[in-house]
Amino acid sequence: MKNKRSGLFYSQKEETVNSISHGIGFAMGVIVGIVFLIKSYQSGNLPAIFGVWLYLFGMGGSYLASTLYHALKHHNPWKRRLRHWDHAAIYWHIAGSYSPITLVALKDESGWGLFGFVWLCALIGTVVSFRKMKEHSHVETACYILMGLSVLAVFKQLFAISPAACYWIIAEGICYITGAAFYSLHKARYMHSVFHFFVLGGSACHMTAI
Numbered sequence: 518m519k520n521k522r523s524g525l526f527y528s529q530k531e532e533t534v535n536s537i538s539h540g541i542g543f544a545m546g547v548i549v550g551i552v553f554l555i556k557s558y559q560s561g562n563l564p565a566i567f568g569v570w571l572y573l574f575g576m577g578g579s580y581l582a583s584t585l586y587h588a589l590k591h592h593n594p595w596k597r598r599l600r601h602w603d604h605a606a607i608y609w610h611i612a613g614s615y616s617p618i619t620l621v622a623l624k625d626e627s628g629w630g631l632f633g634f635v636w637l638c639a640l641i642g643t644v645v646s647f648r649k650m651k652e653h654s655h656v657e658t659a660c661y662i663l664m665g666l667s668v669l670a671v672f673k674q675l676f677a678i679s680p681a682a683c684y685w686i687i688a689e690g691i692c693y694i695t696g697a698a699f700y701s702l703h704k705a706r707y708m709h710s711v712f713h714f715f716v717l718g719g720s721a722c723h724m725t726a727i
Contacts, residue, residue, distance in 0.1 A: 531707055535587035538713040542720060543580035546573065549724050564624075568617035572727075575613020575639075576720065579606040583713075601647045604657060608642035611635065611664045617727050618668075622678050627671050638664050658697060665693060685726035692719035 527535065550573040557565040583606070586599040612635040619632035642660055668675070668686065676683045696715030702708040 527709060528706070529591070531710060532587045532591075534707065534710040535713055536584050538710060538717065539580045539583040539587070542713075542717050543577060543584055545717070545720070546576045546580055550577065553727070562621070564620040565617065568620035571616035572613045575606075575609035575611070575616070578613075579610035582606040605643040605646035607661055608639035608646070608664070611661065612639035614723050615668070618675070619671075622682075623671055623674060627674060631667060631671055635664055635667060658700070662694070662697065665690065682726040685722045689719045689722035689726065692716070692722060 550569075553569045553573070554566075557569045560566075582599065582602045586596065586603040589596040589599065615631060615635045619628040619635075622628070623631070638660070642657075642664075646657070668690075672683065675686070692715045696712045696719065699708050699715065700712040
């Protein structure tokens with residue numbers, strides 16, 4: 518199918534790169550996730566176990582949905598349906614990323630408050646994602662960034678606990694924000710793929726922080 522830079526579809530070559538890039542992310546999540554699960558179960562810390570499972574659910578669900586969505590041919594009727602899951606899963610990824618931090622590192626009311634906030638946003642975002650969506654919704658992008666920046670509410674507490682982890686979280690944020698800039702340039706070829714690789718970089722930073 519001819520590439521429509523102003524339409525919904527990327528070229529099939531671009532979609533192949535998009536799918537492979539987040540397939541790598543899914544594989545990375547499985548490998549690192551096994552390590553995290555082993556450590557959390559060895560600790561016997563129930564909040565840590567729960568937090569890790571939520572993190573793996575959010576990250577794994579996001580990368581899997583993205584991989585499958587971009588892997589499908591443009592004429593496949595499931596592609597448009599999976600697009601909704603692809604967008605919704607980004608909310609799960611963000612909320613899941615907060616879970617180990619809020620449930621383990623932050624054990625007071627601020628941790629539980631932030632945990633509840635991001636998962637409430639993820640729930641609302643999921644509902645919104647299944648409504649009729651535009652090709653590139655600036656509202657969705659703003660919601661993703663707002664959820665990501667909510668860590669600033671507890672950043673001082675986190676820095677007191679682990680400065681090194683905070684530096685990695687800052688690097689993660691830089692990756693995601695830079696990626697969002699490339700995402701906005703979607704009319705240029707392979708910019709969405711570049712966005713995907715920055716997301717991978719952000720995930721690697723977050724794994725290191727945890």
